[in-house]
Amino acid sequence: MNVTVREERPEDNIHVFVINNEAFGGAEEADLVERLRKSTSSAPGLSLVAEAKGKVIGHILFSKCQIIAEDESWEALVLAPVAVTPILHGRGIGGKLIQEGLKKAKALGYGAVIVLGEADYYPRFGFEKASKWEVKCPFEVPDECFMAQELKPGYLEGKAGTVRYPIEFQI
Numbered sequence: 001m002n003v004t005v006r007e008e009r010p011e012d013n014i015h016v017f018v019i020n021n022e023a024f025g026g027a028e029e030a031d032l033v034e035r036l037r038k039s040t041s042s043a044p045g046l047s048l049v050a051e052a053k054g055k056v057i058g059h060i061l062f063s064k065c066q067i068i069a070e071d072e073s074w075e076a077l078v079l080a081p082v083a084v085t086p087i088l089h090g091r092g093i094g095g096k097l098i099q100e101g102l103k104k105a106k107a108l109g110y111g112a113v114i115v116l117g118e119a120d121y122y123p124r125f126g127f128e129k130a131s132k133w134e135v136k137c138p139f140e141v142p143d144e145c146f147m148a149q150e151l152k153p154g155y156l157e158g159k160a161g162t163v164r165y166p167i168e169f170q171i
Contacts, residue, residue: 001052003093005100008047008059013037015056016049023083032081032168036063041166043077045108048101050084050093058084060097062105063168065114067135069161076112076148077105078165098125102151111155112148114163119144134160 008016020030036042041063050058060082066073079101084093102125105113114130115122116137127147130136133156137146150156 001088001091001093003050003052003057003096005048005050005096007045008049012049012056012059016047016059019056019059019085020081020083022086024081029081029083033059033061035168036061036166039063039166039168041065041168043105043108043110046077046101046105048097048104050097057088058082058093058097060094060101062101062113063166065166066164067156067159067161068164069159073161073164074111074159076114076163077110078163078169079113079115079117080169095125098122102126102149106151111152112150114146114148116141116146119147122147125149130163133157136162138162138164 016033017030020033021027043062043064046062048060049056062077062079065076065078067076082094082097115127127149129143130146130148131143135148
């Protein structure tokens, strides 16, 4: 299947909503995307879609977050959500979205990306346990599921703290 990844356009919004709704079995993630689009947390240029035969079949979104320490904070990105039309799962579309998104985030100058997800999936894209850098999730999750990736080598060194998700996540 010939899949291209490009920036989301306004006419893609309904397709992105449907994909997230179907992929996650409810509108929670689809509503999250809508809230993030309207917020200052949105990372410009980092809402991407996968397209095949002129049809949107996948979506990934990166938003700005903060790593908060006692007297300092640092900007990072959070990858969430990534969704693919369910009948097309297992064809590498989500992986292509992640790879292209990380490449674009790096080109835009971001230092790191945080993800909460499947421990056996995200490491293949370079994610490691965030605890390696003493970066913590703001709520209880298995250590192996809360991951980070440096886009700039050494960016997370000495930045121990807790991730503050955008308010739109309602976490």
